[in-house]
Amino acid sequence: MKTTRDYPVYDVIISGAGPVGLFLACELALAKCSVLVLEKAADPLSPLKQLPFGIRGLSSLTVEAFYRRGLLNELELHNRLKNPHQNAKQGPRRQVGHFAGIPFHEGDIDPSQWKYRLPGSTVTSLISEMQEIETVLARRAASLGVTIKRGLAITGFQQTFEGVKVQSGDQTFNAKWLVGCDGSRSVVRKACGFEFAGTEPEFTGYTVLADMADPEKLSPGRNVTPTGMYMQSQPGYVLIQDFDGGVFHSSEKPLTLEHVQEVLRRVSNTDVTITKLHIATTWTDRARQATAYRNGRILLAGDAAHIHSPLGGQGLNVGLGDAMNLGWKLAATINGIAPEGLLDSYYAERYPVGAQVLDWSRAQVAIMKPNPSARALYAILRDLINTRDGATYMAARVWGINTQYNFGSSHPLVGRSVPNFELEDGVMIGECMHNGQGILLDFDGNASLKKTAAAYGDQLRYVSRHAKNCLGISALLVRPDGIIAWAADNDPDCKELQQAADRWFVQKVE
Numbered sequence: 431m432k433t434t435r436d437y438p439v440y441d442v443i444i445s446g447a448g449p450v451g452l453f454l455a456c457e458l459a460l461a462k463c464s465v466l467v468l469e470k471a472a473d474p475l476s477p478l479k480q481l482p483f484g485i486r487g488l489s490s491l492t493v494e495a496f497y498r499r500g501l502l503n504e505l506e507l508h509n510r511l512k513n514p515h516q517n518a519k520q521g522p523r524r525q526v527g528h529f530a531g532i533p534f535h536e537g538d539i540d541p542s543q544w545k546y547r548l549p550g551s552t553v554t555s556l557i558s559e560m561q562e563i564e565t566v567l568a569r570r571a572a573s574l575g576v577t578i579k580r581g582l583a584i585t586g587f588q589q590t591f592e593g594v595k596v597q598s599g600d601q602t603f604n605a606k607w608l609v610g611c612d613g614s615r616s617v618v619r620k621a622c623g624f625e626f627a628g629t630e631p632e633f634t635g636y637t638v639l640a641d642m643a644d645p646e647k648l649s650p651g652r653n654v655t656p657t658g659m660y661m662q663s664q665p666g667y668v669l670i671q672d673f674d675g676g677v678f679h680s681s682e683k684p685l686t687l688e689h690v691q692e693v694l695r696r697v698s699n700t701d702v703t704i705t706k707l708h709i710a711t712t713w714t715d716r717a718r719q720a721t722a723y724r725n726g727r728i729l730l731a732g733d734a735a736h737i738h739s740p741l742g743g744q745g746l747n748v749g750l751g752d753a754m755n756l757g758w759k760l761a762a763t764i765n766g767i768a769p770e771g772l773l774d775s776y777y778a779e780r781y782p783v784g785a786q787v788l789d790w791s792r793a794q795v796a797i798m799k800p801n802p803s804a805r806a807l808y809a810i811l812r813d814l815i816n817t818r819d820g821a822t823y824m825a826a827r828v829w830g831i832n833t834q835y836n837f838g839s840s841h842p843l844v845g846r847s848v849p850n851f852e853l854e855d856g857v858m859i860g861e862c863m864h865n866g867q868g869i870l871l872d873f874d875g876n877a878s879l880k881k882t883a884a885a886y887g888d889q890l891r892y893v894s895r896h897a898k899n900c901l902g903i904s905a906l907l908v909r910p911d912g913i914i915a916w917a918a919d920n921d922p923d924c925k926e927l928q929q930a931a932d933r934w935f936v937q938k939v940e
């Protein structure tokens with residue numbers, strides 16, 4: 431970190447120490463950038479981040495991201511919490527996800543359709559908790575030298591040609607770049623004038639922890655009713671969707687016991703009685719996405735860039751995907767080793783992923799609406815999801831198994847997350863990614879590939895070893911975020927490799 435005038439200059443200031451801001455901070459610090467995270471909340475702990483409110487389903491891509499940075503073993507909650515839903519079954523009928531409240535079951539999924547998932551792959555999904563994720567990431571960030579200042583909300587900023595002057599009340603901080611990871615109501619997004627385009631809500635969602643006189647009046651599991659949906663996953667812990675056009679959520683009226691009870695009674699069509707309201711929050715299915723993720727030296731990631739209903743649990747996963755994608759690109763830009771257009775590829779790759787997630791949540795809302803057409807569609811979807819192909823499709827979408835960026839290559843692996851190859855010495859390729867370097871993986875020991883990799887200095891690590899199952903591949907170029915940039919089935923062409931590498935890395939000057 432350099433000091434000019436009165437203020438230290440950071441490479442990057444991140445607004446928000448949520449999971450996305452913290453993951454991004456770790457990625458930048460791993461690449462030796464100086465990072466300051468400013469967080470509005472003084473206390474990192476909150477009942478809303480703890481179970482049951484803070485429960486979060488992590489997708490396959492998120493699990494891989496934690497694994498590749500050596501953080502997966504630090505997420506421990508899932509070991510203690512094999513079955514967070516009291517009513518969930520075990521065995522083949524175990525519910526492992528849902529679409530619009532229609533469950534899909536473990537035994538219906540056919541993983542043999544996922545031909546790039548090797549036996550040593552990390553799990554397809556994992557239960558975690560906001561507090562656990564933030565604690566693990568904050569600890570890693572601190573160990574990498576990131577400064578986190580809590581109780582300091584960003585209130586404004588000025589962008590110049592050289593950097594950004596960031597205000598938090600009467601304090602000023604300087605940085606070369608500012609990234610808004612400050613959630614759905616992002617001050618950075620609003621103050622920078624990013625357009626936030628999308629659709630208005632259909633419902634107000636409620637998450638409620640309450641004492642009830644007669645919780646048994648509520649049916650177990652997810653219940654789609656003529657006015658909405660409710661689910662009691664443990665006595666007194668209830669999710670409700672009330673199709674009020676999102677009016678209550680927008681009104682910002684206080685959440686009283688009387689109001690929650692009225693909504694729950696109406697949606698569940700019971701006369702259940704709430705005796706004490708412990709905690710309640712509301713949310714909606716408003717779906718909006720920034721039409722650009724960058725304005726000069728200001729960038730957006732996570733909920734600051736896209737919001738949608740939490741149905742199907744995707745927001746955190748897509749946000750962490752943003753952070754994994756942006757981290758190394760912004761670091762390379764700061765470190766002067768970014769090829770032309772590298773930073774712009776962040777938006778080009780992540781906008782379509784965010785847009786797909788918004789549509790995924792809209793599709794669910796469309797069939798949950800309390801009207802006859804939606805009911806009819808719901809019934810058809812339920813039948814399809816109960817088939818093997820249907821459940822496999824749903825699981826692949828929800829867990830991000832087939833996510834692929836379009837790099838214009840005809841090779842089926844290019845643009846995908848690298849399979850977790852087990853090398854001949856037992857080392858897994860995901861374990862070689864802890865330091866955030868790109869990797870040239872050469873299964874056939876081709877000397878000319880080694881020479882090509884050397885041209886990119888320490889941006890590229892050359893790994894030459896046979897794999898137990900190389901999926902018929904001879905060599906692969908893997909970006910720091912674990913995405914395959916180039917692949918050859920046999921006789922790798924060094925010219926092709928170099929062309930691909932030049933798109934993501936800069937050749938070192940002798």
Ligand SMILES: Cc1cc2nc3c(=O)[nH]c(=O)nc-3n(C[C@H](O)[C@H](O)[C@H](O)COP(=O)(O)OP(=O)(O)OC[C@H]3O[C@@H](n4cnc5c(N)ncnc54)[C@H](O)[C@@H]3O)c2cc1C
Nearest residue numbers: 446448450470487583584612613732733743744745746747
């Ligand atoms: C009920 C519910 C269930 C969900 N379940 C899932 C799930 O299972 N799986 C999933 O993938 N997603 C889920 N989500 C969505 C997920 O929680 C969010 O997408 C995720 O938290 C976004 O992370 P973030 O870091 O972008 O934003 P946030 O988690 O919102 O963090 C933003 C941070 O910025 C801080 N901040 C705000 N303003 C400022 C400011 N001006 N200056 C400095 N700091 C500021 C905030 O205090 C906060 O710490 C769920 C959401 C809800 C509501």
